Amino acid sequence: xxxxxxxxxxxxxxxxxxxxxxxxxxxxxxxxxxxxxxxxxxxxxxxxxxxxxxxxxxxxxxxxxxxxxxxxxxxxxxxxxxxxxxxxxxxxxxxxxxxxxxxxxxxxxxxxxxxxxxxxxxxxxxxxxxxxxxxxxxxxxxx
Amino acid sequence: xxxxxxxxxxxxxxxxxxxxxxxxxxxxxxxxxxxxxxxxxxxxxxxxxxxxxxxxxxxxxxxxxxxxxxxxxxxxxxxxxxxxxxxxxxxxxxxxxxxxxxxxxxxxxxxxxxxxxxxxxxxxxxxxxxxxxxxxxxxxxxxxxxxxxxxxxxxxxxxxxxxxxxxxxx
Numbered sequence: 001x002x003x004x005x006x007x008x009x010x011x012x013x014x015x016x017x018x019x020x021x022x023x024x025x026x027x028x029x030x031x032x033x034x035x036x037x038x039x040x041x042x043x044x045x046x047x048x049x050x051x052x053x054x055x056x057x058x059x060x061x062x063x064x065x066x067x068x069x070x071x072x073x074x075x076x077x078x079x080x081x082x083x084x085x086x087x088x089x090x091x092x093x094x095x096x097x098x099x100x101x102x103x104x105x106x107x108x109x110x111x112x113x114x115x116x117x118x119x120x121x122x123x124x125x126x127x128x129x130x131x132x133x134x135x136x137x138x139x140x141x142x143x
Numbered sequence: 144x145x146x147x148x149x150x151x152x153x154x155x156x157x158x159x160x161x162x163x164x165x166x167x168x169x170x171x172x173x174x175x176x177x178x179x180x181x182x183x184x185x186x187x188x189x190x191x192x193x194x195x196x197x198x199x200x201x202x203x204x205x206x207x208x209x210x211x212x213x214x215x216x217x218x219x220x221x222x223x224x225x226x227x228x229x230x231x232x233x234x235x236x237x238x239x240x241x242x243x244x245x246x247x248x249x250x251x252x253x254x255x256x257x258x259x260x261x262x263x264x265x266x267x268x269x270x271x272x273x274x275x276x277x278x279x280x281x282x283x284x285x286x287x288x289x290x291x292x293x294x295x296x297x298x299x300x301x302x303x304x305x306x307x308x309x310x311x312x313x
Contacts, residue, residue, distance in 0.1 A: 008293075009296065010292050010293045010295075010296035010297070011292075012296065013292060013295045013296035013299060014277070014292045014296075017270065017277070017295070019276070019277045019292065041300075044299075044300070044303050045296065045299040045300070045303070047303070048299045048302045048303045048306070049271055049299060051248075051252050051306070052252060052256065052267065052271040052272065052302070053271050053272075055169065055249055055252055055253065055272070056249055057161070057165055058164065058165060058168040058169075058174065058177065059174075060164050060174060060177065060178055060181070061174055061175070061178055064178055065160060068156060068160065068181070068182065068185065069153070069156055069157065072152070072189075
């Protein structure tokens with residue numbers, strides 16, 4: 001924002017807004033006296049500032065203040081633009097598909113201990129000549 | 144007004160609601176988002192009044208509405224939404240009448256303002272729309288005064304470029 005060895009250019013906005021100390025203000029005025037570029041920038045930001053400050057007071061949607069003051073602060077929205085037409089249908093269809101998939105696809109059932117652990121245990125016992133069929137019974141009841 | 148100088152929520156809404164809406168409109172660029180912003184800000188005002196210390200009320204309100212705005216910007220970045228423009232006629236241009244000339248100039252300035260990155264837009268709006276001092280803007284945004292001055296200045300330069308080129312500033 002500033003050339004080497006010179007003042008920071010943003011001091012010009014501080015100057016315009018009356019936000020500088022007397023020392024800073026004097027330094028800016030000194031720079032303005034010798035730099036045509038600074039004078040041009042000051043003219044530009046003065047114009048932009050005036051245009052923003054000249055923006056009209058916006059009016060809220062009809063009935064907004066009555067609703068706010070009658071009902072107090074609330075989270076419901078007074079008016080919203082909705083996405084309609086094909087985009088709305090596509091979005092709605094996609095949402096419905098996600099919900100359907102969530103309900104229809106079976107979630108994996110997690111047994112504890114895991115089936116793999118019980119199978120391994122069964123194999124070990126079988127290899128030690130215990131009764132393999134009897135040892136399988138708990139698998140059907142564990143969750 | 145309560146005995147300790149703290150305004151009631153009703154007083155804030157009645158006497159400073161337009162200030163909140165004006166700042167919200169210039170930050171968001173459309174009336175529906177501005178209305179939402181004001182409602183959310185007023186919710187936070189009701190909660191905040193319990194701990195409010197009398198001081199610069201508009202500075203405090205500006206901080207609340209700015210925080211609501213920035214929260215919404217972050218939320219939309221995480222979950223982008225498609226919104227229709229405030230004025231459908233701007234998408235399907237109609238022949239402007241002489242009466243609309245002033246409105247179009249304002250719309251150009253608002254469009255340029257809306258094209259600024261949020262931190263610069265907030266700084267310019269709080270300075271030139273809310274008319275807050277740099278110190279109050281610093282409190283509202285949580286940035287040092289030097290950063291506030293820099294953002295205002297760079298924001299104005301970007302606005303100038305956008306208005307000259309009719310596009311988004313680089």
